[in-house]
Amino acid sequence: MTLMEQACYMCVVCVDRCFSVALRVLGPVLVCVANGLVGLVVYMYLGVLMPEYMLPMLGMCPTVVIVCFGLFLLFNILFNYWSCVLTRPGWPGHYLPSTDDLEEGVDFQDYGEGWRACKRCKTGKPPRTHHCSVCRRCVMKMDHHCPWVNNCVGFYNYRYFCLFIVYTAVGCAYTALTCLLPLVASRGRMPAHHQTLVFVFVLTLSILFALTLFMLWHGYLVATNQTTIEFYSNRMDAADAKKRGQQWINPYSVGMRPNFEQVFGMSRNVLTWLLPSWRPPPGDGMDFPLNPSGQWATGEMRAV
Template sequence: MRVCIGGGPVWRCVRVCCGRARWRVCVPACVRRLWAYAQLLARSLCFNTHTSCDTVNDTLFEPVFWLADRLTRLFGRVFVCMVIVLTSSIVLIAYLVLLPLVLRTYAPVWIVWHLCFGHWLIVMITFHYYKATCTPPGHPPQRKSELPFVSYCKKCVTPKPARTHHCGICNTCILKMDHHCPWLNNCVGHFNHRYFFSFCVVLTLGCVYCSISGRKLFIDAYNAMEHLKALEAEPAGVPVKGVGLLIGIVPPESSFQTPAPTFTLKDKLVNKSIIYMWVLTSTVAVALGGLTLWHAMLISRGETSIERHINKKERTRLAKRNRAYRNPFHYGWLNNWKHFLGVEKRSHWITRVLLPSGHPPFGDGFTWDVYPHRKHLVPV
């Protein structure tokens, strides 16, 4: 029996409703959410007539961005543990291997220099990494307040002050957001940007220091390990040319006999530790040094990593109209550094820059001074 209501059979509506019910019962909720998300992405490709290539590309790569954000959030603590383990291993090698060698062979003046400079680096690296990891970058208020804001966040549905951007990994808006750093498991924003940059500077400086000062030790350790391999590979009675060694092998008394290797397990560990330290510090010095120089350039221009791309697009857009774009937050490179480091007087270059300091940055991150021309922010 079929009963038609409004020109349509009831049994067809019942079949559709039953099919939807079976879909909700049989399919897990996570699969249904992914299916709805895929449908939303497909519909967003033809949202309106103003859809551009950038919109289509962003929509197509949205699943990739989503996966990268989830993986970064998941492995954030793993990256922090890696930084702690690698840094601690270098400090351990310095104390157990390099320090006794320095005390035995170096002049007193150089001993004092290495002890003071090395411990200053350790204190600065530990302090700034801890502060950069544990200090919240700053978040705008969740509700509309009297603070000025320039737009609304489409994901948080909250007002956004100037220089505020949404972080997909932290799933919240960040004041003066620069980027999300997986090695900190934290966003780099208004209240911890200085800690992040100082950590990059001192860690790069420490890696360069270890790489340069340990170059001769690395060469000796490498030659020692290569000579040991040659001794183990050659049969007895074959002469082997001696090379400069760091630890372990006694020079041969006769050139017609191959000396037996006298390397102990401790000698091998010492040489391998020196090789490991030099390779790791040299690699980090090159990679992190490039990142540090990039951020130093951005600070000199009064920009963040996100604002760098925004300002570039604005310059291109206004150049087509024969107009010039000026960054409203650029106060001159010296004033930018003073503002970034929190320097108010000359003594602060020592107490707030060369020594660990937990002073807050200028401003609250909600409002920003806009200077049409260069002028000194603070007397120094």
């Protein structure tokens, strides 16, 4: 390695460490911001929208029904958010021996195909496991590190993350539609002390737009049994295979419904996936069902 390459490498390492430290500091702040925004929306909804606009315009019974639905959404938003914050994504170091404890000559590849050893954690890395520089640990089936939950999104809390996105998007659409009542009633000339409703309306619409993109993205990832990290590596593997006239198949994609069941659990009724539950996903986060037609990125690929 030349001196220039060493300097570039050290710069990349320095930037990565600074970014990781920044996320560790920013994480708790963003958790407070997220809960503060939820509190503001709830206050404006129950303290202003309901008594001053919904009751006079809709009456008691419709208002009670609408508010109960809103409270149902609020409960699921907070349940899934705090479950994602407080649930460990899965760290293989809790289940595997340290490399220092292994006998000389023992290799983690003996555990199975796709296993490696992490030099920083000094433990084994099962398939689909990646090291998070922010958490400073290996995370099983790591999708990404989310500063808004101050946690990695991985095997054990990915379900909570997906449901949080879904319920928050529905809650934002619900709140934005409700905010139209005072805007219509006042013909755009709201009292000065109610101008915060305009901010809530714009805020919920903005969040709804962003979360809609997230829902589509993670819905695709769940349906194809990929993580965000795997998506990019899989695209590169597929592109390399195509250049050689071959086809690369994701070895973990075993069908749309089984793919969803690996995240949301086994159920006869898919609607139960939306219900709050602390039941862990099936499996242990270290071994996954394989598609017999799929190929490892390092394995042989079949010709088209």
